[in-house]
Amino acid sequence: MRLQIPIALGFLAGAFMIVQFFVPYYALQMYYEQLLDWAIIIGAFALVLGLGSLFRSHIDKIRSRHPDYIYSFVALISFAVMFFFGIFYGVNPRTTFDWIFNNIQVPLEATVFSLLAFFMASAAYRTFRARSVEATLLLVVAVIIMLGRVPITDYIKFVDIHGFSEWLMSIPATAAKRGILFGVALGIVATSLRILLGIERSHLGGGGGAGR
Amino acid sequence: MISRLPLKTIRRLLLPTAALCLLLGSARAQQQPVEFPAPERLAVSDDPEDLAGRQLVVKWHKPAAADAVTGYRLGGYLVYVGESREGAELSPAQVVPDPQKTETLLSGLLPSKSYIVQVGALYIPEQVTGELIDLNAVAYLRNQGAVEAKSARSGPISPVGALFDPKKTNVLIATMVYCAIVLLAIYFAQRGEMYIRPIPGLEAVNDAIGRATEMGRPILYVSGLSGITDIATIAAMLILGHLAKRTAAYETSIIVPCNDPLVLTAEREIVHQAYIEAGKPEAYEPENIFYVTDSQFGYAAAVDGIMMRERPAANFFMGMFYAESLILAETGNRTGAIQIAGTDADTQLPFFITACDYTLMGEELYAAGAYLSRNPLLVAQLKGQDIGKVLLAAALVVGTALATLSAYLGPDIVKAFLSWFQI
């Protein structure tokens, strides 16, 4: 029963979602929207669980004097400050919440994102080696794409690097991506099918398959 | 008697009386009834485009003499609707502000009920500058002297809903054929062993766990940055289940930072179940599966921090990733961990391929659960996927050939074939 009931529920919910896709009748659409509302409500409650987990892990670190417990203080105080200003003074423009968001959150997130530029350069230096034909091809294409993003190459008269890089992006790259996408789409349907039919049960503790 | 009154007094009496008479005369002239013609030939029908059964098409003719009403202009129309039952009143449902427009859609109705519809033409005094913008404007315009002339009622009529969307026939057939192929493959799988192409990334899973066990270091598992509604996240959770069973057997710690509370809840349950199945429930550490944040780069920063502090021996990045992929993988590379990634986010594949030891590309992510479990039923699903892929490739080749031919022979030849693939 511990396995059967979740599988049956999963099957019913999944079957309903498939049927509603093909049946436009309002009653089904109404239940569909209701189910989506449920999902949002469950998500909101799950956020409480998430916050509980966040607090517990940080409080545990502080209690046990974990080597980096000072950062747990920073996390909890930051949360309390944002919560206080968001709840009591609102989140509209020109509020304290908005000020903190624009002057702390925005630069912090932008900083982490900007690490990408540094990591990309070091990863390119480390791995872009013309070891084989395929690797050489990858290297040459990468260089052409990068040059295509540099406006001054537009002034080179004898070769249209910008046009060639656009062509690479819109024809071969898109074709390759479509190929990957087809495989992914088929994989998604098959995975969904095996979960709906209860063939895959590892997430329910069913031994990684239906077994026989 | 009048003759006895002084001339001054007579003037005083006569002038106001004459003025009063003039006023009364003009007032009587104004009271003459002005004809306000109503909309004509009202027709209500079901909207054939609306398959949900929520809409009716309302059509009428502009009143013929609308432009001849002196002192007023036709400001637009009010559409009234009410249920067709005893004592039910019609209430204004929609405003048509353009007097030249004589058709509208009534939405928000129910196919189980029948309705009566009426259309009113609203005449606004010429000196009033307001416009019939929406229902809120009606009361204001009435206060300013606007007059309404209503058409005859039409109905009862019910909107008709459909039980199948014919535009999705191709999707239904394709889905049914593909599902049948997968199910048949699973059915025939019970008859014998099936070959499965070795996937190096998954072959390396055992090495990664073994290495972590030898070094006494944990394993880090990141199940992507999208929510539980993303099938890539579900595939990542299935892989986590198989992986957790093996780490439980070796009693190696597994750290799972989550960026979605629903994923956290499900993953805790999955890992717990895996430890129970492996016969090591006491080794399960719920505090190792925790929520961090739903902020993309906040999460990336936190996971980078975990990698630098905890120094996991193996990092797994499975599921949907965005721009943070290289930030995670490059930091992991720096710590010297074995890194295995798997994603169907094609834009992130180059980053993982560059910085990780093994990468599962696209559909391999969905095949991983079957590969790791080696369960014949799950492996058979891969066979079904392959057959589906062959069919899809065949359709592509035929479609491309026909589309190319149509460029020379005219579009009609292949129109029917190609239109079948349109949604």
Place this chain on the structure above:
Amino acid sequence: MWEKLLYFDRRIIFLLIGAAVLIPFLTQWTLPHGKITATTQSLFDAIEQLPVGTPVMISFDYGPSSMPEVEPMAKALAYHILSRNLRLMAVTLVITGPQMADRAIIPVAKQLGKKYGKDWVNLGFKPGGAVLLTQMGESIKRAYPTDARNNPTIKLPVMTGVENYDDIGLVVDLASSGAPTTWIVYAHDPYRVNMAAGVTAVEAVDYYKFLQTGQLIGLLNGLKGAAEYEFLVGRKGFGKLGMASQSVAHLLIIVLVIIGNIGYFTIERHRSRRR
């Protein structure tokens, strides 16, 4: 020597990249704009062809992290829309979107003397994603009874005559993730609203397929797209300034890759000689 060069401390690369980005930025050095990409031009032309007063919707589906790359596009687009006396409506599918919209539009509106509520509106964030887009197909005012500042949308002059996508001239989704696909699936395909997108360079390759099928009529590709759009609308912005940094960084990476390969082949040759 080559061995050292091949395996030198990656922090040196970080320093070089930092200098390549910072120096052009601090010296305010700019590069000529180069050729205008066809996808940028087509978006510009689409907005040029809209009659005065047509509502244009921008979906601000990016967060603070990708703001440096996407915000220049938002500012140039807002400038183009408002200077052409079109109505601008900001929506978003992500929680940080309303702040992004205000940051981008308020300075542009001030510059052009455009008023909130009359010329532009920020409808704010509503959860639901695909469901929200479907709701807007039925009624935008029902999907957004109030704007981000809690004004009832039925009372805003900018919303007059705006019922659903039929009344929107163009939707431009500015995003750093897969949001344009959601817009295409749930707004363009069922309701046939014209759509364009502006995305980070790393995501751009995902959207070329939609240009080929006509589901997108234009695409701004990363900082280069932003710089091109700034040039087309004649407004100086961060796009052009950022392009100099990006170009130098790209050239530096190419030089590093070349050095790495020379080192690699030199070492390989030495090794094969020893053998």
